[in-house]
Amino acid sequence: MRDGYIARWKGVEYDSSPDGMHVRLYSPTPGEGFVQIEENRYRRGLPLEELDDFFYVRTTARWRGESFYVLGENGNWMRLEYTGNDPNAVGILGLETYDVGVYQVWAPREEITDIAEEYI
Incomplete structure (x- = not known):
């Protein structure tokens, strides 16, 4: 990732x-x-x-219908950071508060879809 x-x-x-x-x-x-x-x-x-070129790349994905950045992986688990702005999703998805307004979670790899790289 x-x-x-x-x-x-x-x-x-x-x-x-x-x-x-x-x-x-x-x-x-x-x-x-x-x-x-x-x-x-x-x-x-x-x-x-x-x-030749210089850019920033991030890996994005979807989990349980929401958008995330992929921060890393360990075995069959992936560390995700929530990129949405639905305050209800935080509680429903069981996200951990990493910092003010920043939420992360470990999610099973088999539940993650639409993995892609985003070039900034």
């Missing part, structure tokens, strides 16, 4: 993070200009203008 910045450089997509007018690319394998920062993690900085 992807949720974060993605940079495309030389036709390859990398997890990334913005840093002003530069972007840090992360790779699990060594590559041209990448420096190892820990085991199986390499980083390279590039100016924004050298990238």
Whole structure:
């Protein structure tokens, strides 16, 4: 499940993070200009203008008729964050309060539908 910045450089997509007018690319394998920062993690900085593309991606899904972001998965369970605005849905679905106005839940994978990536 992807949720974060993605940079495309030389036709390859990398997890990334913005840093002003530069972007840090992360790779699990060594590559041209990448420096190892820990085991199986390499980083390279590039100016924004050298990238093929730079965007944010989130994974979305539906559970029990409502819309959610997919935050992660563990075995046959998926961690979801509610994106709707129906105050009744929070109680009906048994969502946990994560922060003010932010509700999450662990849901069985077999109940989740319409999984898709949303590019921002």
